[in-house]
Amino acid sequence: MSNHEKLSAFVDSELNDRGFLSDLLKDEQMVDQFSRYQLIGDVMRGDTLDDVNLDVASSVMSALDDEPTVMAPQKATPERGDSILPSNVVPLFKKVGQYAIAASVAASVVIGVQLNTAQQDSLTPAPVLDTVPFVGIAEPVSLQAQPANVDKLTEQQELEQRRKINALLQDHTLQQRMLQQN
Amino acid sequence: MHFYRITPYSSVCCNKTKFTQSTQAILLACVLALFCIRSWAAPSEPHPPANQSTEFFLQQMANSFAELNYDLSYIQVFEGVIEPKRLSHGVLDGLEISYLSHLNGPPTEYVQRGKQVSFFEPDIEPYTLETELQQGSLFRIAKQDLAQLQLSYDFVQAGKSRVAGRPAQVIRMSPKDGDRYGYLIWLDRHTSLPLRIDTLDLQGQLVEQMMAISLRLYNEATPWIAELSSVDLPAVVTVNKSAANSVAWQLSWLPKGFQVVSSDSHSIPITGDAVDYFMASDGVAMVSVYIEPDEQPMASLTPVARKGAINLITVKHRGNKITVVGDIPTETGLKIARSVMATGNNKAKGKGNNHG
Numbered sequence: 001m002s003n004h005e006k007l008s009a010f011v012d013s014e015l016n017d018r019g020f021l022s023d024l025l026k027d028e029q030m031v032d033q034f035s036r037y038q039l040i041g042d043v044m045r046g047d048t049l050d051d052v053n054l055d056v057a058s059s060v061m062s063a064l065d066d067e068p069t070v071m072a073p074q075k076a077t078p079e080r081g082d083s084i085l086p087s088n089v090v091p092l093f094k095k096v097g098q099y100a101i102a103a104s105v106a107a108s109v110v111i112g113v114q115l116n117t118a119q120q121d122s123l124t125p126a127p128v129l130d131t132v133p134f135v136g137i138a139e140p141v142s143l144q145a146q147p148a149n150v151d152k153l154t155e156q157q158e159l160e161q162r163r164k165i166n167a168l169l170q171d172h173t174l175q176q177r178m179l180q181q182n
Numbered sequence: 183m184h185f186y187r188i189t190p191y192s193s194v195c196c197n198k199t200k201f202t203q204s205t206q207a208i209l210l211a212c213v214l215a216l217f218c219i220r221s222w223a224a225p226s227e228p229h230p231p232a233n234q235s236t237e238f239f240l241q242q243m244a245n246s247f248a249e250l251n252y253d254l255s256y257i258q259v260f261e262g263v264i265e266p267k268r269l270s271h272g273v274l275d276g277l278e279i280s281y282l283s284h285l286n287g288p289p290t291e292y293v294q295r296g297k298q299v300s301f302f303e304p305d306i307e308p309y310t311l312e313t314e315l316q317q318g319s320l321f322r323i324a325k326q327d328l329a330q331l332q333l334s335y336d337f338v339q340a341g342k343s344r345v346a347g348r349p350a351q352v353i354r355m356s357p358k359d360g361d362r363y364g365y366l367i368w369l370d371r372h373t374s375l376p377l378r379i380d381t382l383d384l385q386g387q388l389v390e391q392m393m394a395i396s397l398r399l400y401n402e403a404t405p406w407i408a409e410l411s412s413v414d415l416p417a418v419v420t421v422n423k424s425a426a427n428s429v430a431w432q433l434s435w436l437p438k439g440f441q442v443v444s445s446d447s448h449s450i451p452i453t454g455d456a457v458d459y460f461m462a463s464d465g466v467a468m469v470s471v472y473i474e475p476d477e478q479p480m481a482s483l484t485p486v487a488r489k490g491a492i493n494l495i496t497v498k499h500r501g502n503k504i505t506v507v508g509d510i511p512t513e514t515g516l517k518i519a520r521s522v523m524a525t526g527n528n529k530a531k532g533k534g535n536n537h538g
Binding site: 167170172176 | 301311450451452459461470487489492505507
C-alpha cells in the first residue's frame with residue numbers, strides 16, 4: 001500500500017494503522033496532500049465557506065519575489081479609441097430639462113391664427129419674434145396683429161387692442177377667483 | 183439662516199402621524215445640510231419611502247398641501263420670463279393660512295386665511311373675497327379632485343428624479359385626447375408636495391413651468407404664519423353674481439370632461455364692455471368664453487395673444503365677437519369659439535351644471 005493510498009484511506013476513515021498519523025505529520029508533502037484531500041472532500045460536500053483558503057497569497061508572493069523589478073513601466077494605453085465609448089444610457093430627465101431652453105426661445109414666437117379667409121392671400125405667414133414690447137412699458141402679453149393690417153392699424157387701435165386683451169385676461173383671473181365663492 | 187426654532191418632535195402632535203416621522207427626518211437632514219458641505223449632506227438624507235401607487239402620491243399631495251407647515255420657494259417660467267414666488271403655508275389652531283408672494287417686481291401678495299383670500303396687487307385697492315387661493319396650475323393640481331381629473335387624464339408614474347435637492351417622484355398626467363395640455367409633475371418623495379410642474383403642449387413642448395427652488399418643512403406654524411393669523415386684512419367684498427344662466431347662448435362643443443361651471447352677463451373691468459360669459463373647466467384647465475356684439479364690422483382684427491399656457495383667441499361669428507381665454511391649446515380655443523350658438527331663448531343654459 002503506497003503512502004498516497006494510505007492517506008486516501010485515512011481521510012475516508014478506512015485505515016486501521018495507528019502509526020500512520022505520526023508518519024503523516026513527519027512528511028510535509030503528505031500534510032499538504034492531506035489538506036488538499038480534505039479540501040476536495042469539503043468542496044464536494046459543499047461545506048466550504050466563500051473564502052476558501054487556497055493559500056494563493058503565499059504562492060503569489062513567492063512568484064513576485066522571482067519577478068524582475070521594472071523601474072519605468074509602460075503606460076497602458078487602450079488599443080482602440082472606442083474602448084472608452086461614452087455610456088449609451090441617457091438620463092431620462094435630461095431631455096425634459098432641455099425643454100425649458102427650447103421653450104424659452106420657441107414660446108416668444110406668437111402664434112397667429114388666421115380666421116379671415118378673404119384676406120388670407122395678402123398675408124405673409126412668417127412668424128414674428130416679439131421680444132420687445134410695442135409700447136414703452138413691458139406688457140405681460142405678447143400680441144401679433146395681422147401683418148396685412150399693420151398699415152391700417154393705428155397706434156390708437158393698437159393700444160386699444162392691448163387694453164382689451166389685458167382687460168379680458170384680468171377678467172379671466174377675476175372670474176376664477178369669484179368661481180370658488182360660496 | 184434660521185428664522186425659526188425647530189421644536190423637537192412630540193408624539194402628541196395632532197393627527198398627521200403618517201407624515202410626522204419622515205418630516206422629522208427631513209428636518210434633521212435639512213439642518214444638517216445647511217451646516218455640512220455638500221458631499222457630507224448627501225449621505226445624511228433619509229431614504230425615501232418605498233414605492234407607492236400613483237393614487238397614494240396624489241392623495242398625499244392634496245393632504246400635505248393643505249395640512250403641513252412649509253415654505254415653498256419656486257419660479258414660474260414662461261416665454262423666457264421667470265417669476266420667482268414664495269408660498270408659505272401653515273395650520274394654526276386648525277385654521278389654514280397661506281401666503282403667496284411675488285419676489286420680484288411690484289409687490290403682489292395673496293393671503294388666505296381659512297375661507298377668505300385677500301388680494302394685494304399693484305394699482306388696485308386690496309380686497310378680500312370668500313374664495314380659495316388659486317394661482318396657476320400648481321394650486322389647481324395640488325387641490326385636485328382626482329376622480330374628476332381621471333375622466334380627462336391618465337396618471338402614470340414616470341420614474342424618480344431630484345428637484346430642489348430632494349428626491350422626487352415623477353408623475354405624468356397625460357390628456358386622454360388632443361384637446362388639452364399635458365402635465366409632468368414632480369412630487370417630493372417624503373411629503374408629495376409638488377416640486378415641479380411642466381405644462382406641455384401636444385407636441386411635448388414646454389409651454390409653462392413651475393419649479394421649486396427650496397422646500398422647508400416645519401413641525402409647527404412659523405412666526406410669520408402666526409403673525410398673519412392676527413393681522414388686519416381688508417374687508418370682505420361680496421360680489422353679487424348677476425342673474426346666472428340667463429345667457430342666450432350655448433356652447434355646442436366642449437372637450438370631453440369639460441363642464442360649464444359658471445355663466446352670466448357682466449362687464450369687463452377696464453374697458454367696461456358688457457359681455458355674455460361662460461366659464462368651463464375640466465378640473466385643471468380653466469376656460470372663459472366672452473360673447474359681445476361686434477361693434478366695428480369694418481375692422482378685421484382678430485387678436486391672438488398668449489401668456490404662458492394661457493391663450494386668447496378672438497373669432498368673429500355672425501355679427502358677434504367671441505373671445506376664448508384659457509390654458510388650453512389654441513386649436514381647442516378656436517373650436518370652442520366656433521361652437522357658440524344662439525339659443526334664441528333667454529333661459530338658455532350651458533350644457534354642464536351651474537356653478538357651485
